[in-house]
Amino acid sequence: MQCMHHHDLGAASLVGPVPVKAGSMGTWTIIYKAGPLGLEQDGRVGVSWLFASDWGSPQTAEPTAPNYLTAHCRGRAGLEVRFDRKGYRRPWWPLVWIRVIDGYLEPGEEIEITLGDRTGGSPGQRAPAVVNPHGAFKVLVDYGGTGRWVELSPHLPVPVVAGKLARLSIQVPSLVRPGERFQALLRLEDELGNVAGGKEVEVAWWLAAGADQSRLRPLPEAACGNGKGKWKVLIPPEGLVRLDGLEISVPGLYHFCGRCADGLAAVSNPLLVTSEGESILWGDLHSQSSEALGLRPAVEQLEIARHISGLDFASLQGNDYDINSSEWAAIRKAVAEANRPGCFTAFLGYEWSGNTPGGGDHNVLYVDDDGELLRSGFWCTREEKNPGSNDGGHSGERASERAGGQVGCGSSGERDSGRSYYPITEVYNHLPPGRAMLIPHVGGRYANFAYHHHELEPLIEICSTWGYFEWFIFEALERQMKVGFTGGSDDHKGRPGLLSYASGIFSGPGGLTAVRGGECTRESLWQALSRRRCYATTGTRLIMDVEVAGGEMGSCVKSSSPVTVHCRVVGTAPIERLELRRGKELVAVYRPDPAGPTTSPATGSTTGPTAGRRWLRLSFAGIRPKKRYAALKWPVNLKLNGCAEPEAWLIGKDIKVSRCPDGVGGGSTDGRGCMSGSSSAAGGANQDGRKSYELFAYTVGIERSLWIPLLGEEASLEFSTPFINLTWPSGEGAGAEKEPNAWPAPVRSFIYENGIWAEVNASCWSGLPQAVALEATWSDPAPPGEHAYWVKAVQVDGHLAVASPVYVQIDPS
Structure with missing residues (x-):
């Protein structure tokens, strides 16, 4: 069998910013030059990349939208342009392909394939979000429209590097013994969480919550005291530094804080120094x-x-x-x-x-x-590898996919x-x-x-x-x-x-x-x-400990009824609630006192809304169980009474808010998850005086939330979707005499049916919760039999932790 070599089919080159800044918008043009054979009518040229590299999905429908894709022929042939999310073979699934539909390419004629064509107003092509030194485009040719792709070599390298420095991260162990030495890891990151180096950065750092600075000893070798109760450390151009030999002698709950000269600040995950309790290792x-x-x-x-x-x-x-x-x-x-x-x-x-x-x-x-x-x-x-690879093995692809000169010649297909x-x-x-x-x-x-x-x-x-x-x-x-x-x-x-x-x-x-x-x-x-x-x-890295009937998480114990459950949690953000379940049944929900402490343990200052002002927290989460692509779409109609306008709301990440069709405004959220756009100041008015808004979001089981200021005692909310609804207040106890300044009870709606798992919660607060450390004790009068008790902790940022169940056998008394 005579094999077709890639140089017979042409060559490819790349024009565009390389290396690529993670998450940036740009324009990249792949230029295909036909080889000695030219390219027949119905022949195709393809561009592929690794599925996991996460380029934005090219589209050909909207010239003003992101990821606009075009192709032009420097010749007389007409072209068809398409993108298939899974058009090529695993792991190089994404495929842009260009088909010659009218005419042919002469040897040496070129096709320009432009990712992120900005000539029509598109902001460009979105680059991958994660640093990858091995990033590459693979260029393919289907010479006669036979469906058989031949890979050109070498691949076109598009390494991805970190973006601009945007945040500081401090990571410490969750639990150490008094006097035990430990490490702290300081990272500089871009907006997408990539390590962002490139220059030396000085960081001042200290123990949080006003703790005695003398409790931290000895000073790390890389740090020096500045006489102000803080230490300074230099993070090298690599973007991270590990500080060894830290030691705290006095038991307690600690956080480390840090601040760069340019104002970037961070608070570490919680560190519990105790001679009691079991170790916590993260993996x-x-x-x-x-x-x-x-x-x-x-x-x-x-x-x-x-x-x-x-x-x-x-x-x-x-x-x-x-x-x-x-x-x-x-x-x-x-x-x-x-x-x-x-x-x-x-x-x-x-x-x-x-x-x-x-x-x-x-x-x-x-x-x-x-x-x-x-x-x-x-x-x-594939057991046998192609010997003709000339990409140096640096393309980031699997070894068995590093096909070089003679792709499709038989040996590479053996399993x-x-x-x-x-x-x-x-x-x-x-x-x-x-x-x-x-x-x-x-x-x-x-x-x-x-x-x-x-x-x-x-x-x-x-x-x-x-x-x-x-x-x-x-x-x-x-x-x-x-x-x-x-x-x-x-x-x-x-x-x-x-x-x-x-x-x-x-x-x-x-x-x-x-x-x-x-x-x-x-x-x-x-x-x-x-x-x-x-x-x-x-x-x-939330700290969690659960004890049920004297048994530790994961254990099997015997008990009489009622069953006592104790939970201790220290979050990386304030705790919104703790949930206790017996099997599937929700036994109890514990929320911190809404009128309780509002002081941040890390800064010693109040960071939430003004104490005493009522806020409605609305959260929703859902997923499509047993679906490969499980994200649940939330088209929400929201009717409000006695609530502030949307510019005063605190709107969670990835929630879009706009006026209803009969309203007079709309809006969206900015990159921080806060409302932007003054046109959103009013929603559609209803005959009963309530205002209507449309919310839109996707969830995969993780909560999205909004905090809405309440303006009076008669505030109310209706949350409606095609699959789940909620009314707050619930209406229970209607007609009863209302206590002055009474807080409406939290309301929860839940479904698990018709291929949807969904939950909505509404609760009233005097301010954003600030308690990161929380304990709860429950007594559950469980019936005889074996029961799985488990606790879920939910933070205000939507992150959660779930403890392994304790299996309790309750014998008839």
Whole structure:
């Protein structure tokens, strides 16, 4: 067989800003020059990039809108221009393709493909949000319109670098003993959370809440006292610094604060110094490297997890059918070398990715370095590599995708040898007892709980960049599964353990797992995870401890009724509420005293609205369970009485507000989530005097919220959607004598039906809550039987934490 070489089909070049600033808007033009064969009518030229790289989706319909795509021929041929989100092969799914529809290209004639054409008023093409030194465009040619693409080589490099310095981040452990030495990690970041270096930056930092500065000793070697009760540290051009040898001798709750010379400020996650309680270690057991569907090789992904994200433990979970034998060997080697007992724990693993009817997505973890890759199939694996690659191996693509000179010639299509393990019961039968673990999760394919192995599956993953899946918890508990809860990022972009930039199908902030009571070694963490001694968060380092009938989270205990539940939480933002559930049933909700402390523990100042002024907090969350793309669309009609106009509202991120069709104004939110645009001052007027507004948002199980100032005693709200409604006040107790200055009771509406999980909450406050530390005790008169008690903590910023259940057996008295 004679192979067609890429140089017969032409060459490609790139014009545009390189390197690319993360999240920027720009214009990039790919110039294709036909080779000696020219290009036939119906022939196509394509441009592809890695799915996880997250370029904005090109469009051809609106010249003034972002991501406008055009193509022009420097010849006589006519062109058809299209973009397919999954037009090419995994992992290079996104595909811009240009078809010759009238005529042909002579040798040497050119086609210009412009991403972000601004000539018609478009702001340009949105660049990827995450730093990626391996970014690249792949240019393809389908010479005769046969459907067979040939990849030109070399690829066009488009490395992505951080944007402008926008914020400071300070990260410390969650719990240390008095006198125990610990580290603080200071990062400079752009608006999207990328490490933003480039210059040396001086930071003043100090202990928060007015704590005695002498309690911090000794001074880190990189810091020096300035005689003002603060220290200074220089963050090098790399954008981060790790301060070792810190020590606090006096028990208490601490925060570190920092401020750069240009005014950027930060408050650390809470640090609890105590001789009591169990350790807290943070990890991300679910991210992808470029050996599968991610952007960064396994070695880099684990380095980022440890040194940039500051994780204590991590695991790589590439889809099984993406990984061939040599790539699996590379992953095993990277994990073994990254594992440093006492400092950082790396677990070997992969994602078993069988279809949902056969079990669905399960993360597989091994405690040892020699675990076997038990694939669900061989859809993408390739054993033999093309020897003709001349991209230097730096394009960021999987090794098996680095096709060079002779693409499509046969050898690259051969699959890895071996057998498949499908359905999931085949995996159950071949995993080593006690040395392997499965964690069902919701991702591309949700796990099917019709399959369950109680020994191999002590945990389920309940949140990730795909969203928060409370329905997953409900279903597991309905099936009497004794499982704990984990969170994982499912990061594909090279940011394991860091809050993700929500975009496209990855709309959630991520996920983390906190392990209680373990040491930073494989064996210790393994035992804690096996005993469900963990809780999940949506990516934030909230401190949480739950005790039920004397049992710690994850345990099984016996008790008489009533059951006593105690919860202690310290948030990274003020706590809005704590929820106690018995199985699916919502037993109790605890909110901090709305008239209570409003002082920030970090700054000592009041940062919320004026105390005594009433505010209505409206929040909503929802998701489409068991859907691959699960985001729930919220078209909301809001009718208000006795409330301030929208310019006085505090509007959460990604909520759009506008007037109703019969109103006189509209508006939107600015980048900080605050209302912008004076035209939004009034909504559509109703005959009863109420004003109407339209809200629009998407959610993936994480709350969106608004704070609305109340102007009088008779304020009211109606929240209406096609699938869920809420009225506040509820109307209960109508006709009863009203106490002066009485606070209307919180109202909650919830549905889980017709393929929708949705919740709306409305509550009245005297100001934005500021309490980051909260305790609650409940007494539940539970009926006889076994019950799963679990607690969810919700912060005002929407982040949440969920404790693994305590399973309580209540015998008849």
